[in-house]
Amino acid sequence: xxxxxxxxxPALLHLSDIKDKNVVVIDILRATSTxxxxxxxxxxxxxxxxxxxxxxGLGSKGYLTAAERNGQKLDGFDMGNxxxxxxNGAVKGRKIALTTxxxxxxxxxxxxxxxxxxxxxxxxxxxxxxxxLLKDGxxxxxxxxxxxxxxxxxxxxxxxxxxxxxSDKTNCLIDCDxxxxxxxxxNMAKENLMDYLTKSSHYKRLxxxxxxxxxxxxxxxxxxxTVVGIVDTEMKKx
Amino acid sequence: xxxxxxxxxPALLHLSDIKDKNVVVIDILRATSTxxxxxxxxxxxxxxxxxxxxxxGLGSKGYLTAAERNGQKLDGFDMGNxxxxxxNGAVKGRKIALTTxxxxxxxxxxxxxxxxxxxxxxxxxxxxxxxxLLKDGxxxxxxxxxxxxxxxxxxxxxxxxxxxxxSDKTNCLIDCDxxxxxxxxxNMAKENLMDYLTKSSHYKRLxxxxxxxxxxxxxxxxxxxTVVGIVDTEMKKx
Numbered sequence: 001x002x003x004x005x006x007x008x009x010p011a012l013l014h015l016s017d018i019k020d021k022n023v024v025v026i027d028i029l030r031a032t033s034t035x036x037x038x039x040x041x042x043x044x045x046x047x048x049x050x051x052x053x054x055x056x057g058l059g060s061k062g063y064l065t066a067a068e069r070n071g072q073k074l075d076g077f078d079m080g081n082x083x084x085x086x087x088n089g090a091v092k093g094r095k096i097a098l099t100t101x102x103x104x105x106x107x108x109x110x111x112x113x114x115x116x117x118x119x120x121x122x123x124x125x126x127x128x129x130x131x132x133l134l135k136d137g138x139x140x141x142x143x144x145x146x147x148x149x150x151x152x153x154x155x156x157x158x159x160x161x162x163x164x165x166x167s168d169k170t171n172c173l174i175d176c177d178x179x180x181x182x183x184x185x186x187n188m189a190k191e192n193l194m195d196y197l198t199k200s201s202h203y204k205r206l207x208x209x210x211x212x213x214x215x216x217x218x219x220x221x222x223x224x225x226t227v228v229g230i231v232d233t234e235m236k237k238x
Numbered sequence: 239x240x241x242x243x244x245x246x247x248p249a250l251l252h253l254s255d256i257k258d259k260n261v262v263v264i265d266i267l268r269a270t271s272t273x274x275x276x277x278x279x280x281x282x283x284x285x286x287x288x289x290x291x292x293x294x295g296l297g298s299k300g301y302l303t304a305a306e307r308n309g310q311k312l313d314g315f316d317m318g319n320x321x322x323x324x325x326n327g328a329v330k331g332r333k334i335a336l337t338t339x340x341x342x343x344x345x346x347x348x349x350x351x352x353x354x355x356x357x358x359x360x361x362x363x364x365x366x367x368x369x370x371l372l373k374d375g376x377x378x379x380x381x382x383x384x385x386x387x388x389x390x391x392x393x394x395x396x397x398x399x400x401x402x403x404x405s406d407k408t409n410c411l412i413d414c415d416x417x418x419x420x421x422x423x424x425n426m427a428k429e430n431l432m433d434y435l436t437k438s439s440h441y442k443r444l445x446x447x448x449x450x451x452x453x454x455x456x457x458x459x460x461x462x463x464t465v466v467g468i469v470d471t472e473m474k475k476x
Contacts, residue, residue, distance in 0.1 A: 008246065008389055009250060011249050011250055011253075012247060012249055012250075012387065012388070012389070015249075015386070015387055015388055147415075148253070149250065149253055150250070150253055150415070150416070151246055151250070151415055151416045151419070152415045153415045153418065153419060156415075156419065175439055175442075176439065177385075177388070177389055177390045177391045177394075177438055177439050177440075178388070178389045180391065180437055180438065181389070181391060181394065181419070181423060184423065184426060185419060185422065185423070188422060188426060199418055200415050200418065201413055201414065201415050202415075204413075
């Protein structure tokens, strides 16, 4: 039976044993949504890195450089952290070195903790990722990046959506209060995620920075089939 | 305007500034419910201590000693962590030294971090505690003890109940996703908390240990008016 667990914050990751499990890293607004979009739009790979300097350094090795802190693109980089920057051929065939406030360090943490696979979670490819997880069959840890270690609503909603999708399709063991809460929250909000999230702290933060269309985009469900996860050391098409 | 924040786990307390705020420590099953019951039943004070040895040592100073780990009473102590042990005059006029798996260390942590007041949260005196907080007027941090640093449903439900009660009665600023989630969860479950919690991990743990009637008792709302919090260094009637 597939065991499903939800980690609500990077500060709680140490409580879970992720070894040999499939870990889905979730930073809906916007890192993991942007990574999925980049790969779907034909980028060869996205290398998630923790440090700004490391991302910049990869520029000299032919990577497009992308950096965001506190919701804003950093000067001196090719891109920020918006999925729209990945469209219209902008990333086709390229490798991208990406560093963000929350998501990229979680990808590194999960990879270093011995996960069997580290996937990039987004509503955009929810169904396809669920199918991949069901086919693989390993236990699943849904790992919310949050905001600077704090709980957030949008990542929790995705965790609930994925836990529900998986448990609707196979026998799952969910002995994790965070997963139970996430499913209930998603069931409450699923008819209109955007409406629900207008009260969230990160919505206000991003809206203030004029990222409203990024949010509308990132909350679309299952609009493409590309599954994205770490292959060797970079995020690629699985 | 009263600011309300929810801390979902002791491992997330460092993200919140609790200095000069009113902190309600929440360990519904069962430490803070038991503390409130003990004071309501006439105990002079409950001293919450982290260590088993410390609790035992206070026995020689006239305290009743109470200790629980992993849901079970420890041998060699007067009491465990059940509210029923506080009834029928058993604690009247006495001081109790209590150590539990989760709740008592949170009380100590909150007190050491400079909170203005540290209150003991329980459904049993929800309304009375809300009235006290409203009258005092300081910002409120609702601090869930969880289970060994993990998120749990019952503490989150109380946080939601308290946040809702406060925000129904005064203008509150809730710019905290954990508080928003807690309120929604409580609204979903409020008609029958026991039914909702039968799926929770701690319900299963306690039910397995035959503590079902403790749980039924602890989920009763506003059955007494005694407000309980730290006075000097011990939990007393406020």
